[in-house]
Amino acid sequence: MDSDFDKFSEAIKAVTSMEWTKDVAKDMSSKLQDAIQKNLNWTTNLKNSVKVSANGEDVVIAMPLYGWVIEKGRGPNKKMPPVSVIESWCKSKSIPVEAAFPIARSIGKKGIKAKPFIAKSMQDVVANSIADAIKKAFISNL
Numbered sequence: 001m002d003s004d005f006d007k008f009s010e011a012i013k014a015v016t017s018m019e020w021t022k023d024v025a026k027d028m029s030s031k032l033q034d035a036i037q038k039n040l041n042w043t044t045n046l047k048n049s050v051k052v053s054a055n056g057e058d059v060v061i062a063m064p065l066y067g068w069v070i071e072k073g074r075g076p077n078k079k080m081p082p083v084s085v086i087e088s089w090c091k092s093k094s095i096p097v098e099a100a101f102p103i104a105r106s107i108g109k110k111g112i113k114a115k116p117f118i119a120k121s122m123q124d125v126v127a128n129s130i131a132d133a134i135k136k137a138f139i140s141n142l
Contacts, residue, residue, distance in 0.1 A: 026054040028125060032061070035121035045092065046070070061118060073114030080108030 033052040050063040086100040
């Protein structure tokens, strides 16, 4: 007779040996898109341009380059970003365009702190998916 621990161990083995299929990738991409939309609540332009899709067994995240800068941050003492990009950002935030150069210079000197919206979204989706898979595997092994 199997103990609860043995059943749980078998369930964990079943989950950790699962192969990623096209359906799983498609489901994950849909959930990840939703999670990113929830976690990315401060920039509408980026929020509308992030696209998550399934490509076979892979989940693909496509977005403008500055989205990755927001995700990973930017170290200090680097070349400042193009002033034209900061000018566009200033216009979208109703900030005087004259502030673009000092903002760009400050970004170059101080960098930008990371705001990992993708990592947060992936943690949310993966944690929920693993919990669901463990629950299903555990129930099926009872």
